[in-house]
Amino acid sequence: MTNLVEKNVPRPTKRARLTEAAARIVHQQGVERTTISDIAQAADVPVGNVYYYFKTKDDLVAAAVSEQARQLELLTGHLNELPDPRERLKALINQWGAQGETAARYGCPTGTLAAELDKRAEAGLDAEVGNVIRALLDWVAAQFQELGVPKPQDKAIALVGAYQGMSVLANALREPDIMKRESARLIQQLDAIIADTR
Amino acid sequence: MTNLVEKNVPRPTKRARLTEAAARIVHQQGVERTTISDIAQAADVPVGNVYYYFKTKDDLVAAAVSEQARQLELLTGHLNELPDPRERLKALINQWGAQGETAARYGCPTGTLAAELDKRAEAGLDAEVGNVIRALLDWVAAQFQELGVPKPQDKAIALVGAYQGMSVLANALREPDIMKRESARLIQQLDAIIADTR
DNA sequence: GTCTATAATCCGATAGAC
DNA sequence: GTCTATCGGATTATAGAC
Structure with a gap:
């Protein structure tokens, strides 16, 4: 940096x-x-x-990556103000659904950037984008942990993975609705997971 | 074509x-x-x-896209020889898990190609990759349909989306294990869905 | 049909005036 | 610090010999 x-x-x-x-x-x-x-x-x-x-x-691209890291920190910082981790996760998912139009047009900013940088032979920038995604995964896992959900890290991979996947599909098919329908489903699934642990 | x-x-x-x-x-x-x-x-x-x-x-890129379509047809043609749609879907998911190393290094061939082509202003090639993904979605939906699962198309989006998502994460984090763990989870989830409809 | 040489273009990067 | 002019390298594409 x-x-x-x-x-x-x-x-x-x-x-x-x-x-x-x-x-x-x-x-x-x-x-x-x-x-x-x-x-x-x-x-x-x-x-x-x-x-x-x-x-x-490449320095400019590195700046773009750090800008994404900054925006993620802004988002999680904002979400952390919510008292309940369950509400924090729901707010995150709703955020994903709200970005549907952009994701359908250009995909997830971090996911598509990672896909492009990971095809390079030289290491460096790809690792930095990887860290942005890892930061998101860690934050989500921390919420599951706080909720007492078993295997919080696996749950985080499933949730963030679902987001990346619906972004790819919405983008490839040019269907913003996929983002809305899938994020609604993720919220239901989240409720089921939490109900399961109590 | x-x-x-x-x-x-x-x-x-x-x-x-x-x-x-x-x-x-x-x-x-x-x-x-x-x-x-x-x-x-x-x-x-x-x-x-x-x-x-x-x-x-661009003609060469178009050829690469049609090559992917051909390989998908080969795969589904092979899977169609299995008598049970449940086994067909499981074989598909296992195939995803087996490709873990490649996906961790270069991502899903179709997903990453779609992401790149969708960022172009001109239409054409992006629509063709979209059709490859749609073909996979349709095939998966047909299996769910045959199993009598409700909302087979939504189930297909969730399943293929999960595959795309785990490919992005495995690629971004350079962790082939994600493909194995997630595909194992998807098979469990598939069993749960089928058990649910009976 | 096959291949070489080269034209035309685009873009990252630098030198240097202000 | 700011900006213009331009170099040099890489890459797509073509012309034309075999």
Whole structure:
């Protein structure tokens, strides 16, 4: 992870704009089809100037990954304010259902990025996306743990896996409804699991 | 779909080799990172000669998609020889578990290809991969239907979705075990669904 | 039908003026 | 710090000899 802020030097706005644009455009177009110029345009930064903030294209992709990590932390931080882990999980699933249109068009941001980076021979970036997914899995497992559900980690894999799977199908078939129907089913399944442990 | 075989003209071996190589290399490297030269080398065909068989790179990608459709037909054709739809579904799931190493390294061939093609602006190829996934969904739904399970299409989406999801996770985390554990769980779940309807 | 040489293009990256 | 002009490499595609 790069050191973004030196002592007493305010974080430049352009870097933040480029990071946000990188995450958005890469989600929509994929890593390989996205050019530096695409991201520069979206961030309203002159093309050549990008290299002042990011030495290589891979640095920009790394920024997109860390942006996803940041957004996940924001989400879980928000969910943690709910008192009941059961409500936290339901809110997460509802969030997935609400993102249906985007997922049907471009897939899950993290899942599709991981799929693309994992096809590279060089290691590095793929591991970082893996960590984002692992963070989500760990958070979900912690909720199951708190609920006293047996095998919380396996339950987390099943739940997050179901989300990734419905994203792939909704995307491949271009059917946003799949996200809604499947997330409704996941909530029912969640209730069944919890009822089972009591 | 291109007309591969004209009357009395035997199918050239090179085209078949290129098609197979396209499917394999694209699965491993992704569409964008795969060059014509990569495929030509893998098929042992001189680079410039490729254009005699496929006018553009997209034609080669289309060939990779149709190769996947062909392999799916081979698989379901084989599974259809089993008398019991329950056994057919179990054999399918076991097949998924057996592919664990490959899925952990490169993801599901169809799922990752769909994710990549769906990020393109132009329509065409993405719809064709969508049809491959739809064919799998339809076959699975037909098995559930034959078993008298309620809402067979929803059950098919849940099952195929679970497979896509576990492929994404196994790939992102580089853990082949996920494929084995999850496919074992899916078989248990299948038994529960069938027991439920009797 | 097969293959080589090369044209045309695109894109990541740099040099250097301001 | 900001921006323009441009280089160099990679890759798709074609022209044309065999």
